[in-house]
Amino acid sequence: MEPPHPTATGNLPNVQMVFLTARPALFAETLAHVRHGLPFIEEVVAICPERTRDAVAAIDDPALVVLTDEAITDAGDAGSVAGLDHTSRNYRLRTTMLEHDAIASQFVMADDDNRPLRVLGPDIFVDDRGRYRNYWFYELSRWRRTLTPMDQGLTNAMLVLQRHGIREPLAYASHMPQIMDRDLFREVAATVADAGATYPLDEWSIYFNLARHLHPDRFAPPERFVTLAWPQFPNEWQHQVAPAAYEFENHYPELYESGALFDGLPTELRPERADADNLEKQRRWHELDIAVRNLEIPDSVTNPWTTGRPHRKLFFRGTKAMRKVVEYATLDDRAAIAGLAGRIRALEDRLDGLEPPIDRPDNS
16 A cells, blocks of 8 residues: 655645636736635746736736746647637646646646635645545536536546546536645546547546546545535536535626625625625525525526526526426425425516527627
C-alpha cells in the first residue's frame, strides 16, 4: 500500500489556486471573496483568452499570475481551443496547463464563479492524514441524459471510466473548488488521452474517479458536495444527494437582478457584512426550496416555472420537473397527493395567462 502523501493541512506549502476565466469583472469580485474566505491561498493563477488579458492583469492583487489560453496550449502542444465547446475547452486547458511551469505540484482548481460562503481553512481540501478530500454530487449512471456539452461530458466520462474498471463512477462537477495533484492529473490525462482528444469529457469526474482508482491511499472517502445554487434554482433538477453544508456559492449574476432570488444583496464582498449576507442567501434559497416542493411558487421571485414572460417552453419543462418533485416529495406522504395535484392544476391554469411561445436562439 502507498503511504499517505505528505499533504497534511499544516504542510500545504504556498497554496496556489488556478482559475479559468473570460469574465474579468466577475473574476475580480470572486477573487475578493477568495481572499476573504480562503486566507491560506497565496498565489492565484488566472488563465484567460488573450482578448481579456489586459483587463484580468489590471486586477489589484500582487500575487496574481495571468496566463493566456494560447500560452497554456503552446506549452502543452495541444493546438488552439478556439471553436471548442465549453466542456472540451475546459478539459483541453486544464490538462495542458499541467505542463506549464507556473502550475504548482498541488493546487486548488476553480471556476471564476466559485465563491466561499465563510472563512475556511485548508482542511476543506485535505484531511488530517494528508489525504485529498473530494466532493461529488451524483452517480454518473443516474445523471440525466441530455445533449448539452456538459451533460455529454459527464456521460462520456462515465463510459470512459467504466472501460477502466470503475463500475460506479461519481460526478465531481460540483461547481466548487477542489484540490488537485499535478502529477496524478498528468497520469490520468495520459491514461485517457485518446478519448480526451476525441470526445467532450468532464475533467473533474475523470480526474477524481481515475486518480482514486489508481492511488486509493492518496484520497479521503468521497463526500457530498457543499455548494449553494447548484442547480441554479432549488429543484430545477432533483438532487440525488443533498449538499452536506453550504461552503461555496455557485455564483449566478442573474440571481441578484431586480426581482430575483438574491435581489438587494451585493455581488461584491462586504467584509463587515459577509457572514450576514451569505446567511441571508442560504435562508432565501431554503425558503424557495420549500415553496417549490409544495408547488407554492411565488410570483414575486423570478423563477423558471411561473414567471410571466415569453418563456413558455421553460414553463413546460418546469411543469415536468414539478411533477417529479411531487413524486419524490410524497413517496411516504400519500395524504398530500391530492392537495399537491390541485396545486399543479392551479399552476397549469395560470399558464393560460402567459404570452404565446417565442422561439429563442440557443446562446449557450
